[in-house]
Amino acid sequence: MWTKNPLAEKMSNIHYYLADPEVRKLSWQNRLSSPAWSAKPNAGHLALVGLEKKNKLHALITQNIDELHQIAGNSPDKVIEVHGTMRKVMCWGCGMRAPMQKALDRVRAGEEDPKCRDCGGILKSDTISFGQQLVPEVIDRAMQAAGEADLFLAVGTTLQVYPVAGTVDVARQAGARLVIVNAQETPFDDVADAVFHQSISEVLPKII
Numbered sequence: 001m002w003t004k005n006p007l008a009e010k011m012s013n014i015h016y017y018l019a020d021p022e023v024r025k026l027s028w029q030n031r032l033s034s035p036a037w038s039a040k041p042n043a044g045h046l047a048l049v050g051l052e053k054k055n056k057l058h059a060l061i062t063q064n065i066d067e068l069h070q071i072a073g074n075s076p077d078k079v080i081e082v083h084g085t086m087r088k089v090m091c092w093g094c095g096m097r098a099p100m101q102k103a104l105d106r107v108r109a110g111e112e113d114p115k116c117r118d119c120g121g122i123l124k125s126d127t128i129s130f131g132q133q134l135v136p137e138v139i140d141r142a143m144q145a146a147g148e149a150d151l152f153l154a155v156g157t158t159l160q161v162y163p164v165a166g167t168v169d170v171a172r173q174a175g176a177r178l179v180i181v182n183a184q185e186t187p188f189d190d191v192a193d194a195v196f197h198q199s200i201s202e203v204l205p206k207i208i
């Protein structure tokens with residue numbers, strides 16, 4: 001896709017985003033029309049809400065940026081978003097965070113590249129772009145939660161992107177059992193206590 005559309009790659013890269021107003025204008029148009037705004041939680045999300053209702057959910061570490069776990073009903077304080085959230089904006093000048101929809105309202109009203117109202121800085125979705133550092137405090141929180149688990153459910157991830165995949169090692173070293181639910185194989189399949197290469201929406205509700 002990026003070969004066909006080099007601009008798409010630029011929009012995903014923090015350096016181009018900060019340097020080029022044209023990249024930002026296109027990014028805002030893409031945000032306006034994102035299919036994520038109408039996405040709904042699926043049976044897998046709802047199963048994890050069920051786990052929390054049973055008081056069995058210590059933490060939910062996610063690489064998703066759509067907040068569908070919170071929308072499904074998981075407590076925001078249980079959800080650790082290692083790649084941030086597309087439902088907020090963050091100012092690169094002052095660090096201010098605000099709801100994405102308010103910024104999108106400004107785009108709909110004609111601002112092509114809305115700036116921070118506090119400091120005039122560049123606004124971007126509060127997500128981790130390519131070239132952007134993960135937030136150390138968030139990763140620390142994920143590692144700590146993993147180390148406190150007695151069961152680690154790895155769902156819908158190939159467990160190949162570090163440092164987040166390292167939560168599996170932390171949990172195992174602390175004695176947690178490991179259950180993997182993922183369509184493809186993962187590097188941890190051999191050491192897992194159970195592996196399901198099946199649909200999350202079918203398997204996860206049964207496990208819970």
Ligand SMILES: [Zn+2]
Nearest residue numbers: 091094116119
């Ligand atoms: Zn600002």
